[in-house]
Amino acid sequence: MxxxxxxxxxxxxxxxxxxxxxxxxxxxxxxAPSSAWVNAVIQGLDAPTRREVESRATGGNHPYEVLRVILLNNMSAANLVQAGQPPLSEIVAIDFIRATAVVRQGDGLRAIPFNRENLTIRR
Missing domain, CATH: 1.20.5 (Single alpha-helices involved in coiled-coils or other helix-helix interfaces)
Known part of the structure; x- marks a missing residue:
């Protein structure tokens, strides 16, 4: 070629x-991903994180949305945004095999690695 x-x-x-x-x-x-995928991901979480996801996935909150929110909150807590950069606004994709989340930052996308067992951000 x-x-x-x-x-x-x-x-x-x-x-x-x-x-x-x-x-x-x-x-x-x-x-939303299939329930089989969600169940497999939840079973791969450590016990405290699994309990948190399951307790927050009520009243119409889908577990995948809960995972997205937890990851975004952990990214914010990890201070990944430099001064003058736009904020991280939403998780657009999660790859649990590679333990990477794709997040929207302003007009662009950014890949951020995380720990797949407790959803903390890896540096």
């Missing part, structure tokens, strides 16, 4: 990757 074709393919993949979260953001919410 030529360099030009590789660059074009890379640009198309990058655009598609960035466009997907934007499409969901226009709808207002991201689709």
């Amino acid at each position: 030529t360099t030009t074709r590789k660059a074009l393919l890379g640009a198309v993949l990058a655009a598609a990757t960035l466009a997907a979260p934007a499409a969901f953001a226009q709808q207002g919410t991201l689709p």
Whole structure:
């Protein structure tokens, strides 16, 4: 494959990757993952974090949304934003295999590693 074709393919993949979260953001919410996925993630958490997620996932709060909020709160507590940078505003994706969350920061996206057992932020 030529360099030009590789660059074009890379640009198309990058655009598609960035466009997907934007499409969901226009709808207002991201689709909730399957209950099997959520159960597997919750079983991988340590006991105190599992109890926190389960206790907060009531009254219509989906466990995935609770995980997103906990991660965003932990990111805020970790002071990841430098002076003059826009704040971290929402978690747009969570990859529990790689233990990385993608968060919206201003007009861009940022990947932030976390501990998959207790949802604390890794540096």
